[in-house]
Amino acid sequence: MGRFGQMNTLRNQIFIGFMFVMLIVLGAVGFFSYGQISVLLRNNTEKHIQQTAFQATGKLDVLLQQADTFTTRVATNAKVQHLMAKEATGGTISFDERQSLQEEVRKELAYMSGVKSIELFLSNYQMLFPLSDVSLDHRVTASYIREADEADGKLVWFGMNPSFPDSVIAIRRIRLMDYSFADAGYVMVQIDKNYFELTADASVKANAASSEMMGLFDGANQTITSDFSKEVDVEKMLQQGDETVKLDGERYTAIEKxxxxxxxxxIILTPVKYASEGITVLRTGLIVSLLVGGLLFILLTFILSTMITRPILSLIKAMRNAKLGTIKPIPVTSSTMEINELNNTYNQMVDSLNELIDVVYEKELAQSRTELKALQAQINPHFLFNTLEAFYWALEDKGEEELGQVVIAMSGLFRYVISRADEEEWVTVGDEFEHAERYLTIMDMRMVDRLAWEIHSEEGCRSVPIPKLLIQPIVENAILHGVEQQIGKGTVTIWAEPSAVPGYTRISISDNGPGMSSEKIRALYEAMDSGQANPESKGTGVAIRNIQKRLKLYYGDETGGLDIQSEEGKGTTIAFEIPNEHGRGMLYEDDSDRG
Structure with a gap:
C-alpha cells in the first residue's frame, strides 16, 4: 500500500470532508451576507438621500406657497382693489390714499418673513406703492413683465438678478374681482435669498454624519442659496451625466430635483465614503468571523473524527480475530452507545446467519424430496386428452353426436388451459373466442336449451394479441349472474371491434339477464379498485376483480380497465379496450417456439 493509501483513512476523509464542506458553507454564507447587507446599506443610504431631497423639495414648495399666499393677499386686499379699480375707471388716486396703503401692506407683512420690499404698480407701469415715481419697466426688464402678463394672474418667479443683489424677485398681475377680473396692475416682491435656506440648522448640521451639502439654483444655474464648500459650475456638472462628482478632491453622490x-x-451632494463606510466595517467583520470560525471548525472536526474512528478501529481488530469458516460473535464492548449498538447488531447478525444456514439446508433437502415425489406422481396431460377423444369416437359410433361434441369441446377446453400454460402467456383474440365458444357449448348442455350465444368479430380484430384466459371468466360471469338468474332463454353476445381510439380494439360481453342496480355497480367498482370483495355486497365475485387486476398488470396505463354498463331488467355489458400491438413480439416468439 502506497503512501496515499495509508493516508486514505476514514478519519482523514471525515476531517477533510467536513473541513471542505465547512469552508464552502462559510464562504457561501459570507459571500451571501456581504452581498445582501451591502445592498441593504446602499439602499438605506439611497433612501436617506432621497428622503433628504424629498424634504428639501417639500420645504421649497412650502416657502413658495407662503410667498404665493402673501402676494395673493396683497393683490386681493380690499384697499388695493379699491384704488386699482378707481384708477382703471378714470379716477384719480390722491396722495393720502397712496399713503394709506402703507398700513395695509404692513398688516400683510406681519404674516410673511423674508420679504425685503413690496411694490405695487398700475397697469401703465406707474408705481402706486411706495411713494415713488419709478415705473415698472425701469425696475425689471420687459421680458419679466411679459412673463407676468402671460401667467394670467399667477405668481411668476425670477432668479438672481444683478440689479437686486441678495434678493429673488416675484411678480404677479393684479386682477379686479368686481370688474370681471380685469387686469389693473402688478405686485412685485423682493425676497431675501436666505429665505430659501433648505439645509438644517448649524448645530444639527455639525452633528450630521453624512456631511451632506445642498444648493438651490435658478433657471440660469445661478446660486440662490448653497452650503457647497466652493462655487461650482452647475451647468457643467449636470452635463457630465455622472452619478458622482468630484469636489475638493472628494467624490460625492449628486441628486438633482x-x-x-x-x-x-x-442639488444635494453626499460623500461616497458615507455610503461605503458601513460596507468596509462589514467586510472586516466578516473576514474576522470567517477566520475564527474556520479555525474553531478545524479543531472541532479533528476531535470529532478521532472520537468516531477510534472505536471503529477497535471493532475492526476484534472482527479480524474471528476464525475462518465458522462465524462467531465478538465480545468487543465500547463506552459509545452507537458502537455498542453496532457490536450488538453484528452479534445478532451472526446468530441469524447461523440459523439461516440451518434453515436453508433443511429447505433444500425438503425441496429435493418434494421434487422427487412430484416427478414420480406426474401425470401426462396427453393421457387425459387421448381418453376424452376416445370417448368422442365411442359416442360417434353410438350416434350420440351432440354428446360427442360436448366431449370434444371439453377436451379442447382442457387442452387450452393445461397445455404449455407457462409458455403460451399471450394468445390472440381469435383463440380466446374459440375457447369461450367451447365453454358455451358445454354450458349449453348443462342448461338444457336455456342458453343461446352470438360471437361477432370484425376484420383484423381476431389477430390482436391478448393475455390468455381473459374473456372466458367474463362469459362465465354473464351466464352465472345473467342467464341463470332469469326465467326462459338467455343470450350471451361477444363482440370484438375497433375502438374509437385509433390503435385499440374493444371487446364486450353482453347478456340479457336481469341487470344490476347502480348500487351493485358501484360495489363492483369499489371491489375492483380495492382488490377485495365487500362482505356486505352479495355477488361481488373474484372473477371481475381478477380480470381487472390482470388488465392493469399486463397493460398498465394503456387500458382503462373494465367498463360495466347495466340497468335493471335490461341486461349487463362488460367491456374493455386493449392496444393492438402490445405483446405481439411475445406472441410471435411463442409461435416460433411451437414451430
Whole structure:
C-alpha cells in the first residue's frame, strides 16, 4: 500500500470532508451576507438621500406657497382693489390714499418673513406703492413683465438678478374681482435669498454624519442659496451625466430635483465614503468571523473524527480475530452507545446467519424430496386428452353426436388451459373466442336449451394479441349472474371491434339477464379498485376483480380497465379496450417456439 493509501483513512476523509464542506458553507454564507447587507446599506443610504431631497423639495414648495399666499393677499386686499379699480375707471388716486396703503401692506407683512420690499404698480407701469415715481419697466426688464402678463394672474418667479443683489424677485398681475377680473396692475416682491435656506440648522448640521451639502439654483444655474464648500459650475456638472462628482478632491453622490413651480434646481451632494463606510466595517467583520470560525471548525472536526474512528478501529481488530469458516460473535464492548449498538447488531447478525444456514439446508433437502415425489406422481396431460377423444369416437359410433361434441369441446377446453400454460402467456383474440365458444357449448348442455350465444368479430380484430384466459371468466360471469338468474332463454353476445381510439380494439360481453342496480355497480367498482370483495355486497365475485387486476398488470396505463354498463331488467355489458400491438413480439416468439 502506497503512501496515499495509508493516508486514505476514514478519519482523514471525515476531517477533510467536513473541513471542505465547512469552508464552502462559510464562504457561501459570507459571500451571501456581504452581498445582501451591502445592498441593504446602499439602499438605506439611497433612501436617506432621497428622503433628504424629498424634504428639501417639500420645504421649497412650502416657502413658495407662503410667498404665493402673501402676494395673493396683497393683490386681493380690499384697499388695493379699491384704488386699482378707481384708477382703471378714470379716477384719480390722491396722495393720502397712496399713503394709506402703507398700513395695509404692513398688516400683510406681519404674516410673511423674508420679504425685503413690496411694490405695487398700475397697469401703465406707474408705481402706486411706495411713494415713488419709478415705473415698472425701469425696475425689471420687459421680458419679466411679459412673463407676468402671460401667467394670467399667477405668481411668476425670477432668479438672481444683478440689479437686486441678495434678493429673488416675484411678480404677479393684479386682477379686479368686481370688474370681471380685469387686469389693473402688478405686485412685485423682493425676497431675501436666505429665505430659501433648505439645509438644517448649524448645530444639527455639525452633528450630521453624512456631511451632506445642498444648493438651490435658478433657471440660469445661478446660486440662490448653497452650503457647497466652493462655487461650482452647475451647468457643467449636470452635463457630465455622472452619478458622482468630484469636489475638493472628494467624490460625492449628486441628486438633482427640479421645482415644478419655478424650474429651480435643488442639488444635494453626499460623500461616497458615507455610503461605503458601513460596507468596509462589514467586510472586516466578516473576514474576522470567517477566520475564527474556520479555525474553531478545524479543531472541532479533528476531535470529532478521532472520537468516531477510534472505536471503529477497535471493532475492526476484534472482527479480524474471528476464525475462518465458522462465524462467531465478538465480545468487543465500547463506552459509545452507537458502537455498542453496532457490536450488538453484528452479534445478532451472526446468530441469524447461523440459523439461516440451518434453515436453508433443511429447505433444500425438503425441496429435493418434494421434487422427487412430484416427478414420480406426474401425470401426462396427453393421457387425459387421448381418453376424452376416445370417448368422442365411442359416442360417434353410438350416434350420440351432440354428446360427442360436448366431449370434444371439453377436451379442447382442457387442452387450452393445461397445455404449455407457462409458455403460451399471450394468445390472440381469435383463440380466446374459440375457447369461450367451447365453454358455451358445454354450458349449453348443462342448461338444457336455456342458453343461446352470438360471437361477432370484425376484420383484423381476431389477430390482436391478448393475455390468455381473459374473456372466458367474463362469459362465465354473464351466464352465472345473467342467464341463470332469469326465467326462459338467455343470450350471451361477444363482440370484438375497433375502438374509437385509433390503435385499440374493444371487446364486450353482453347478456340479457336481469341487470344490476347502480348500487351493485358501484360495489363492483369499489371491489375492483380495492382488490377485495365487500362482505356486505352479495355477488361481488373474484372473477371481475381478477380480470381487472390482470388488465392493469399486463397493460398498465394503456387500458382503462373494465367498463360495466347495466340497468335493471335490461341486461349487463362488460367491456374493455386493449392496444393492438402490445405483446405481439411475445406472441410471435411463442409461435416460433411451437414451430
Amino acid at each position: 427640479t421645482s415644478e413651480v419655478t424650474g429651480w434646481k435643488i
